[in-house]
Structure formats: structure tokens, C-alpha cells
Amino acid sequence: EPEVTQTPSHQVTQMGQEVILRCVPISNHLYFYWYRQILGQKVEFLVSFYNNEISEKSEIFDDQFSVERPDGSNFTLKIRSTKLEDSAMYFCASNLDRVTEAFFGQGTRLTVV
Amino acid sequence: ELKVEQNPLFLSMQEGKNYTIYCNYSTTSDRLYWYRQDPGKSLESLFVLLSNGAVKQEGRLMASLDTKARLSTLHITAAVHDLSATYFCAVKGGGGSEKLVFGKGTKLTVNP
Numbered sequence: 001e002p003e004v005t006q007t008p009s010h011q012v013t014q015m016g017q018e019v020i021l022r023c024v025p026i027s028n029h030l031y032f033y034w035y036r037q038i039l040g041q042k043v044e045f046l047v048s049f050y051n052n053e054i055s056e057k058s059e060i061f062d063d064q065f066s067v068e069r070p071d072g073s074n075f076t077l078k079i080r081s082t083k084l085e086d087s088a089m090y091f092c093a094s095n096l097d098r099v100t101e102a103f104f105g106q107g108t109r110l111t112v113v
Numbered sequence: 114e115l116k117v118e119q120n121p122l123f124l125s126m127q128e129g130k131n132y133t134i135y136c137n138y139s140t141t142s143d144r145l146y147w148y149r150q151d152p153g154k155s156l157e158s159l160f161v162l163l164s165n166g167a168v169k170q171e172g173r174l175m176a177s178l179d180t181k182a183r184l185s186t187l188h189i190t191a192a193v194h195d196l197s198a199t200y201f202c203a204v205k206g207g208g209g210s211e212k213l214v215f216g217k218g219t220k221l222t223v224n225p
Contacts, residue, residue: 031211043156043201045212056212091155099163101146102213104156 002026004105006092012111013082021077021108023092031095032075033102034067036060036088043091049075082112115140115206119216126192127224134187134219136202144205145185146213147176149198156201160187192223 005024013019025032034046047057047067054067064080075094079086089109093102116139126132136145144163148156160169162178162185169176173196175188185202199220203213 033212035213042217043203043213043215045214048211050211056210058212098211099144099161101158101161103158104148106155 002103004092004094004103006090006105006108008108009106010109010111012113015084015112016081019079019082019110021079021090021092021110023075023077023105024073025075025092025094026096026103027073029094029096029103031055031098031102032069033093034077035091035093035104037091037107038088046077046090079110082110084112086110087112115142115204115214117202117204117214117216119202119219121219122217123220123222125222125224126189128193129191131191132189134189134200134202134221136185136187136204136216138183138185138202138204138214140207141180141183142204142207143180145178146203146205147185147187148201148203150201150218151198159200189221192221194223194225197221197223 007022032049035043037043045058047061048055066078068076089107091107092105095102118137120135147159150156160176165180167178173190178185199218201215201218203215206212
């Protein structure tokens with residue numbers, strides 16, 4: 001069964017460092033997303049990406065964040081200068097169209113120390 | 114701004130009992146999703162509800178949607194331990210937005 005794959009599963013980084021979280025969405029999907037979940041809290045939307053551009057972003061997604069789809073398969077989230085409050089589980093998701101459910105990857109746990 | 118409220122947030126129940134989780138949302142949307150999350154794991158899609166009156170069932174779980182009341186329910190029948198998890202409802206933002214707005218989740222514990 002096709003699935004969304006994320007790497008790494010866990011990343012520890014020092015405050016102020018740049019991190020790149022990687023995702024391989026399901027191959028025929030067209031819509032891509034990043035969400036995050038701070039421990040014990042709800043899942044929050046960060047950004048959506050369609051047709052090679054950002055289609056929507058939340059207020060969390062400030063200038064420190066960027067996304068790229070550098071080739072036909074990968075979808076990355078970059079945090080330029082990490083802060084302690086960026087520590088969270090980051091989920092990549094994709095879906096085929098505007099109606100069907102989004103499929104989520106297994107997440108990358110980011111710990112900023 | 115779309116808000117999604119779930120209740121209860123915590124639910125401890127005995128095996129074999131029935132219970133309902135409620136999901137209210139604040140603005141018009143006709144797409145509602147239920148997800149399950151096990152501790153430290155990803156979000157697994159359970160149900161997609163696309164229209165008023167939609168009802169879907171899978172095993173001991175049944176979900177329904179009332180778009181007029183802006184309410185979805187997730188009903189658990191004869192709970193078993195394997196259903197212990199956190200359940201999230203999520204609503205598509207209106208006005209062409211593709212983002213999902215999640216409720217805070219209901220942590221369900223089924224005791225033997």
C-alpha cells in the first residue's frame with residue numbers, strides 16, 4: 001500500500017541551527033502539506049503546496065520556514081534558525097485531490113536543545 | 114476563523130460498553146474527517162464524511178455528519194482494548210482552503 005515516508009524519524013538540533021525535514025509523498029498525489037503537533041497538543045496546519053507553489057500558510061509559518069519540492073518525489077520543510085519552541089512532531093501529508101482524505105507520514109520528532 | 118471542538122477530551126470506558134465522541138465546528142464545511150493516533154505514531158484515516166447525513170461504519174466505529182448542526186459524532190459500540198487511542202476530528206477550512214483544522218483530540222482508554 002502506498003504511503004508517505006518521512007526522514008529522519010527523530011532529529012536533535014541546537015538552537016539557532018538549520019534543519020531540513022524530508023518527505024516523499026504518495027507518487028500520484030498532487031497536494032502536499034506540513035503539520036506539526038507539539039507534545040500532547042492538537043495537530044496544527046503549517047503550509048500547503050500545490051502546483052509547485054505554496055497555496056496556503058498559517059501564521060506559524062513565518063520567514064524562518066520554507067518548503068521545496070526539489071524534484072518529482074521529495075517535499076522538504078526547512079527551518080532556518082531553530083528555536084526551542086519549534087520542538088514538535090512534524091507530519092507531512094499528501095492527497096490526490098481536494099476531496100479525498102490526506103495521508104500522513106509517520107512524522108519527524110524534532111527536538112531543539 | 115474555523116474552530117473545531119471535541120468532547121470529551123478524555124474518555125475511560127469499560128470493554129463492552131458504548132460511547133459517543135462529539136465534534137462541533139464553527140463555520141460551514143461539508144468535509145469532515147476522523148483520524149486515529151496511537152502514542153508516538155502517525156494519523157491513520159478512519160472516515161471521510163462529505164455530505165449532510167453521511168454515515169459510515171467500520172467494525173465497532175460509526176461516524177455521522179450533520180452539516181446543519183455542524184456536528185459529527187463517532188460512536189463506539191462494545192468497546193475493546195484495541196480501540197484505545199486518541200481520536201481526532203478534522204474539518205476542511207472553508208472558502209477554498211485546503212488546510213485541515215483539527216480538534217484537540219479525544220484520548221480513549223478502554224479498560225478490561
